[in-house]
Amino acid sequence: MTMRLLIAAILSTIFFISVLLFHFEEVNPIIIKAAAFFEKRQDAVQINPSPTIILSEHEQKSEEKKIYDKYEVTAYTAGPESTGKSPGHPAYRITASGKFVQENYTIACPPELSFGTIIYIPFFNETFICEDRGGAIKGKTLDIYMENVDDARQFGRRVLDIVIIDQSD
Numbered sequence: 823m824t825m826r827l828l829i830a831a832i833l834s835t836i837f838f839i840s841v842l843l844f845h846f847e848e849v850n851p852i853i854i855k856a857a858a859f860f861e862k863r864q865d866a867v868q869i870n871p872s873p874t875i876i877l878s879e880h881e882q883k884s885e886e887k888k889i890y891d892k893y894e895v896t897a898y899t900a901g902p903e904s905t906g907k908s909p910g911h912p913a914y915r916i917t918a919s920g921k922f923v924q925e926n927y928t929i930a931c932p933p934e935l936s937f938g939t940i941i942y943i944p945f946f947n948e949t950f951i952c953e954d955r956g957g958a959i960k961g962k963t964l965d966i967y968m969e970n971v972d973d974a975r976q977f978g979r980r981v982l983d984i985v986i987i988d989q990s991d
Contacts (some may be wrong), residue, residue, distance in 0.1 A: 897974035917954035930954035936990035
């Protein structure tokens with residue numbers, strides 16, 4: 823009984839922290855990723871009188887949903903060179919999903935990939951979340967958010983291996 827209460831308390835605390843963190847503009851992407859990971863799993867783990875953990879149907883099928891592919895990947899910034907918006911514009915640094923852009927986290931995806939889709943790119947050894955769209959982002963193209971315009975230009979256009987880990991419904 824004590825272990826179940828401890829697990830419930832930990833999950834509740836993590837959920838509370840994640841809710842607080844998502845209301846601030848500048849947050850460490852690692853903290854956001856951890857909070858999102860635990861928030862997503864909070865509804866997947868059910869406390870049962872027996873010591874067995876029951877995973878939701880979504881969690882059980884997650885291995886089947888991995889898609890390995892090659893995509894053309896570019897980089898963009900929040901500035902006028904990429905978005906046409908400058909500091910002071912009401913939508914500056916805001917993605918199409920309504921979230922603030924974050925380096926090593928935000929990625930613009932084609933409409934076929936819904937917001938919240940998790941994409942791992944081995945080249946960066948990073949996991950990104952589909953939170954944005956772009957006029958040129960169609961088919962097998964992705965656009966990674968970078969803070970620095972020189973970094974984005976240097977990255978250029980590359981064909982990279984990607985893994986679509988979870989496609990949000």
